[in-house]
Amino acid sequence: MTTGHARATEHRRSPVQVIVIGAIGGAIAGMMLAAVEMIYGWLSDTNTFWDAPMAIWAWVAGIDNFGPPGEHVASIILGIVGHMMMSMMIGVVFAALMTYLIRTKDVISPVLIGVLYGLLVWVVMRYLILPINSGEAELFTTDRVSPQWVWWLSHAVLGMTAGIYLVVVRRAFGRHPE
Numbered sequence: 001m002t003t004g005h006a007r008a009t010e011h012r013r014s015p016v017q018v019i020v021i022g023a024i025g026g027a028i029a030g031m032m033l034a035a036v037e038m039i040y041g042w043l044s045d046t047n048t049f050w051d052a053p054m055a056i057w058a059w060v061a062g063i064d065n066f067g068p069p070g071e072h073v074a075s076i077i078l079g080i081v082g083h084m085m086m087s088m089m090i091g092v093v094f095a096a097l098m099t100y101l102i103r104t105k106d107v108i109s110p111v112l113i114g115v116l117y118g119l120l121v122w123v124v125m126r127y128l129i130l131p132i133n134s135g136e137a138e139l140f141t142t143d144r145v146s147p148q149w150v151w152w153l154s155h156a157v158l159g160m161t162a163g164i165y166l167v168v169v170r171r172a173f174g175r176h177p178e
Helices: 004-010 015-043 051-061 071-100 108-141 147-173
Strands: none
Touching: 004 051, 015 051, 015 071, 015 147, 051 071, 051 108, 071 108, 071 147
C-alpha cells in the first residue's frame, strides 16, 4: 500500500533530473527547428540548406561570416553548436516550467503549452535579442535567410517537439515528470 507521502515523492524529479530531461528535450526540439529552417533553405531558389546555422554564427561574429557555404564551413559548424547549446537551455527552462509551475497530467496540454512557449521564444529572440546586434539582425528580420513565416513555424515546431518529448518521458517512466 502506498502512503500519501510516497505517492507525492514518486512524482517529483530532482533539479538535476529536470535539467537532464530538459537538455535532451531541448536538443531534440532544436534539431526539429533546424530541420524546418534548413529544409526551407534547401527547397528555396534563393537560399541554401546551410543559411540558418551560418546566420547564427554570423550574428555572433559578424556579417563577414555569412555567404557561400563552401567558404564558411567553420561558421556553419559554430552556428550549429551555438544553436544546440541555446536549444538545450530553452529546453531546460521549458522542463522546469512544466515541472514546477505548470502541472498538467493530460497529453495535449504540454504540446499546446510547448507551441505557445516556442512562439514566445521567437518573440523574445526577434524583438529583444536579435536587435542587440543590429547589422547582423537583418539575417533574421528580413527574407535573407528565410521569410518570417518560416521562423514562426520553426519555433512552433520547437515548442511542439518539447511538449511531445515531455509526454513521452512521462509515459516511458510511468509517472508524471515532477
